[in-house]
Amino acid sequence: MRWAIAVVAGLAMFIALPHVLSYSQQEILVLLVINVLLVVSYRMQTLTGEWSLGHVVIMGVGGYASALFAKGLGIPVPISMLLGAVTAAAVAYGLSFPLLRMKGFYFLIGSFAAGEIIRLIWKRFTDPFGGPKGLKLIPEFPSFELGGLHWDFYEPVHYYYLAGLVVAASLFILYRIERSRLGLTFHAIHWQDKLAESVAINTTRYRTMAFVIASFFAGLAGALYAHYVGSVNPTRFDVAEMVYVLIWAIVGGTATFYGPILGVTVLTIINEVLLRELGVDEMRPMFYGAILIASILFLPNGLESLITKGLEWFRRRRGEAPGAVDQSAK
Amino acid sequence: MADLLLQTLVNATYAASYMALIAVGLVMIFGVMGVINFAHGELYMAGAYTVVFLYAKQDFPFFVAVAVGLVFVGLLGLVMERGLFRPLRSNPLGGLIASIGFLLILQTLAVLGFGVRMEHIPPSTQEKLILGDAIVLTYQRLYVIVAAIILLSGLWVFLRKSRFGWALRACAQDPEAARLQGISLNRTAQLAMFIGAALAGVAGALTAPLVSPTPLMGHSVIVTAFIIIIVGGIGHLEGAVVAAILYAFVHTFVTTLFDGVIANIVGLALMLTVLVVKPTGLFGAKERA
Numbered sequence: 001m002r003w004a005i006a007v008v009a010g011l012a013m014f015i016a017l018p019h020v021l022s023y024s025q026q027e028i029l030v031l032l033v034i035n036v037l038l039v040v041s042y043r044m045q046t047l048t049g050e051w052s053l054g055h056v057v058i059m060g061v062g063g064y065a066s067a068l069f070a071k072g073l074g075i076p077v078p079i080s081m082l083l084g085a086v087t088a089a090a091v092a093y094g095l096s097f098p099l100l101r102m103k104g105f106y107f108l109i110g111s112f113a114a115g116e117i118i119r120l121i122w123k124r125f126t127d128p129f130g131g132p133k134g135l136k137l138i139p140e141f142p143s144f145e146l147g148g149l150h151w152d153f154y155e156p157v158h159y160y161y162l163a164g165l166v167v168a169a170s171l172f173i174l175y176r177i178e179r180s181r182l183g184l185t186f187h188a189i190h191w192q193d194k195l196a197e198s199v200a201i202n203t204t205r206y207r208t209m210a211f212v213i214a215s216f217f218a219g220l221a222g223a224l225y226a227h228y229v230g231s232v233n234p235t236r237f238d239v240a241e242m243v244y245v246l247i248w249a250i251v252g253g254t255a256t257f258y259g260p261i262l263g264v265t266v267l268t269i270i271n272e273v274l275l276r277e278l279g280v281d282e283m284r285p286m287f288y289g290a291i292l293i294a295s296i297l298f299l300p301n302g303l304e305s306l307i308t309k310g311l312e313w314f315r316r317r318r319g320e321a322p323g324a325v326d327q328s329a330k
Numbered sequence: 331m332a333d334l335l336l337q338t339l340v341n342a343t344y345a346a347s348y349m350a351l352i353a354v355g356l357v358m359i360f361g362v363m364g365v366i367n368f369a370h371g372e373l374y375m376a377g378a379y380t381v382v383f384l385y386a387k388q389d390f391p392f393f394v395a396v397a398v399g400l401v402f403v404g405l406l407g408l409v410m411e412r413g414l415f416r417p418l419r420s421n422p423l424g425g426l427i428a429s430i431g432f433l434l435i436l437q438t439l440a441v442l443g444f445g446v447r448m449e450h451i452p453p454s455t456q457e458k459l460i461l462g463d464a465i466v467l468t469y470q471r472l473y474v475i476v477a478a479i480i481l482l483s484g485l486w487v488f489l490r491k492s493r494f495g496w497a498l499r500a501c502a503q504d505p506e507a508a509r510l511q512g513i514s515l516n517r518t519a520q521l522a523m524f525i526g527a528a529l530a531g532v533a534g535a536l537t538a539p540l541v542s543p544t545p546l547m548g549h550s551v552i553v554t555a556f557i558i559i560i561v562g563g564i565g566h567l568e569g570a571v572v573a574a575i576l577y578a579f580v581h582t583f584v585t586t587l588f589d590g591v592i593a594n595i596v597g598l599a600l601m602l603t604v605l606v607v608k609p610t611g612l613f614g615a616k617e618r619a
Contacts, residue, residue, distance in 0.1 A: 051423065098606045105366055105564070108426075109556050110605045113598045116553060120598070124591040239549065243430055250427060282441055289434030296428050297417055 014164060018157045025272070026156040030163055030228055032268050037167045037221040039248045039260040044174055045214035046254055047183065048207045049190035050107045053242055054095075054115030055218055060237030061118065062088040062219025063226035067138040068128055070227070077141050081223035088219020089212050091118075096208040112239065122234045134233025138226050153228075163224050170217050175257055177213065186210050240285075247288055251295045253302020262303050267291070336465050338586045339579075344471040346578035347478035348533045352551060353558040353570040354482060355529035359407075361502035361565045362522035363415050365425035369433035370555055371548025373527050377403045377534025378543035379440055382449045385538075392454035396535040403531020404524040406436075411523035416516065433548065440545035451539040474536045481529065482571065489567070498522055502565065553594075557601040563611025573612065 018026045042055045066084025069075045075083065095114050102110045122129040129135070141153040141162060153159045177183050188196045189203050197203055226232050252263020267288075275284055299305065352374055359367045367373075380399035384390040390398075414428040459467040489495035500508040501518045509515055534543075541547070554577070562573030577597060584593035604611060 098602055101606055102609060105422075105426075106560075106605060106609050109366075109560060110602060112553075112556065113601050113605075117595055117598045117602070120591050120595045124595070243434070246427065246430065283438060285434040286438035289431040289438070292431035292434070293414065293428050296424050296431070297414075300421070300424065 014168075015161075018160050023156065026160065028268065028272050030156050030160045031225075032265065033160060033163045033167050034221050034224045034228070035245075035248070035264050035268070036261050037170055037224070038218055039245055039252075039264045040171055040174055040257070041214045041217035041221065042245055042249055043254050043257070043260045044178070044186075044217070045210060046249070047178065047186040047190060048210045049193075050100075050103065050207065050211075051246075052111040052211075053108055053239065053246075054111035054118075055214070056237050056239075056242040056245055057115035057118050058088050058092055058215045059218040059222035059225070060122075060232065060234075061091050061215075062222030063232045063237075064122065064129065064135065064222075065219070066223035067135045067226045067232055070139045071135065071137070072128060077139055077227055081220065081227065084223035084226075085216050085219035088222065089216035092212050092215030093208070096211050100204055100207050100211065115239070115242070119234045119237060130233070132234060134231060134236070135226075136231045138230050138232070140230065141227050159228050163228070166220065166224060170220060174213075174217060178257065182206075182209065244288065247292045251291060251299075251302060253304035255301060256304045256308070258307075259302050259304035262307070266303060333462070333464050334586070336462065338582055340461070340465055340467050341586075342579040342582035344467075344475055345582055346575040347475045348537050349554060349558060349578050350482060350571045350574035351478050351529045351533035352555050353562070353574050354485070354567055355526035355533075356555050357559055357562075357565060357567055357570045358522045358526040358529075360559070361567070362498060363411075363419070363425070363519050364422045365415050365418075365429070366422075367410070367429050367526070368426055368552065369410070369429040369436060369548075370526075370530055371550075371552035372433045372436040373403050373406060373530040373548075374534035374551045375440060375543065375545065375548045376406055376436060377531030378538040378541070378547065379444060379449075379534075380531070381535045381538040382444065382451060382543055385454070386449065386451045392539075396532060399535030400528045400532040403534070404528035406531075407523040407527025408520055410527070411520050415523070416519065437545050437548070444545070446545060448542045448544045449538075450542055453539045470539055474533075474540075477532065477536055481532065485525065485529075486567075494518075494521060554597070557597050559611075560601045561604050561612060563613040566611060566613045569611055569613035 018029055021029060038055070038059055042052075045052055045055060062084040064084075065087035066077075066080045069080035069083050070077050073080075095111075099107060099110050099114060122134070123132050125131070141159070143150065143152040143154075145151070151158050151162075153162060178186070185196070185201060185206050188201065189206055193203050222232075222237075248264040248267055249260045250263070251267060252261065253259035271284065271287075275281070275287060295302065352370065355373075356367060356370050359365060359370075377399040380402050381392070381395045384395035384398055385392050410429065410432060414432060415425045418424040418428055453468070453470050455469045457469045459469070459472060461467060489499060497508065497513045497518050498521060500511065500513055501515060501522075505515055508518070558573045558577050559570055561577060562569030562571075577600070580600065581593045581597055584596050
């Protein structure tokens with residue numbers, strides 16, 4: 001019963017939210033929803049313990065592929081989006097052969113290099129990738145009539161509902177994967193890879209799977225982005241953007257499913273509400289840098305650790321067993 | 331044809347010099363602290379902007395500006411060590427991430443102080459060396475080559491012969507054992523960070539008139555430095571020098587034959603190949619962390 005109320009309340013908030021915001025805030029809301037999918041899929045990648053610096057480029061692969069399928073081959077946009085995600089997953093599968101032979105720093109730098117190569121290929125080969133200027137005039141999601149309403153996805157509110165639906169479904173799938181045997185295996189590989197191997201778990205195979213699944217959803221986020229904004233270019237997916245994903249994940253925390261969502265939401269709100277109001281656009285990177293340093297020094301487990309601690313305190317006051325909700329325990 | 335080849339050779343020597351300065355600094359920092367300093371490209375940028383400020387805007391002599399750049403960026407390194415890497419010593423990935431934060435701060439400071447536009451610095455000298463018939467080496471580039479040779483051989487002697495150098499190498503090999511011998515890890519880390527950062531700073535300061543600094547110039551520098559330290563073997567000083575020379579020659583020749591973007595792709599592919607085939611690098615340094 002309590003769950004049902006929570007779901008209904010969440011749904012009502014999801015539907016009502018854009019109507020209390022201004023037009024430009026609605027546009028940001030759409031990007032926030034897409035970024036939620038990006039950062040949650042990034043967390044799926046980090047479950048096996050490997051931090052990639054190529055995730056945003058993989059997102060770009062999804063965006064470029066979907067745009068090219070729709071624009072060049074005339075494939076309907078909903079199908080091309082899925083194909084874009086599949087392309088991202090396929091590229092990740094191909095990259096997994098060199099990349100997943102590495103661990104730790106080597107994987108980090110290797111994924112960075114692989115991402116840079118992809119970006120330089122976009123930049124260098126004007127046909128079909130459009131060179132440094134990228135692709136423009138990407139077809140938008142087709143409009144249709146439903147429930148007496150004309151759904152025109154040029155409107156941020158309408159695209160928000162579409163993206164929200166896709167992202168909610170993706171989050172559900174990602175959540176179920178993490179809770180499944182597969183997800184538990186990812187966790188096992190992260191904390192005890194030698195032990196996992198000794199009980200006949202093929203760690204390379206599972207690390208590949210985490211990488212491919214995460215890349216599929218990153219590609220989907222990229223496709224959602226491409227057909228909303230209408231253009232993609234190599235700079236949009238460069239390492240500076242990757243740094244923001246990293247910051248969202250670190251500030252939010254990656255021990256829980258909701259940590260990265262918390263991180264991206266809080267930072268987007270601070271960014272848009274505070275910084276835009278103050279009119280200090282140039283200071284943005286400094287602000288993010290300071291937040292990143294402060295959070296790694298003083299809140300190494302992210303904002304989520306505040307919530308888990310708060311919940312624990314709350315339960316203890318009600319006389320339940322302490323530590324029952326401590327999911328961040330390593 | 332022979333002239334073109336020799337000219338490219340001279341250009342590659344110049345590129346190898348400043349790349350070696352940057353990469354050796356990065357390796358020093360990694361060797362002693364186990365942290366990959368992602369902000370290394372921005373330290374290079376800080377060195378370049380010291381020259382922009384002192385030499386181009388305040389009319390100080392070029393070499394004074396370079397010397398100030400060396401010290402200033404070295405001090406920036408000390409700030410990083412004290413503020414970021416020391417508290418995060420048990421968490422090497424945390425150190426890397428904190429250095430990304432520091433990178434963003436340095437970039438923003440450069441944008442706020444000087445604007446995002448490219449700076450054009452007049453060369454400090456118009457003289458050039460003509461080798462053979464038509465092979466040109468400007469003095470500005472010659473300075474970089476000479477400085478790299480002096481600084482790197484000085485560093486080599488320092489590391490081999492002085493007590494500080496011994497302590498530094500001991501810390502790089504085994505921090506625990508070094509501590510048991512009474513070597514202060516903090517002091518050694520500061521020294522390594524100062525030297526590493528100062529090398530990046532002096533490279534930036536010396537090449538500033540040649541590259542037109544922008545606040546975002548660090549990105550391509552850190553990519554280059556990563557390629558070099560991976561190819562040479564992370565944490566291996568001589569390896570970094572050899573890899574810098576190798577990479578500079580490959581990059582310069584591919585740029586001359588095709589174009590710069592292809593050269594970057596080739597460089598990155600070279601690094602990926604090394605990562606796959608021999609992750610410890612060509613010189614097989616032992617893996618840390």
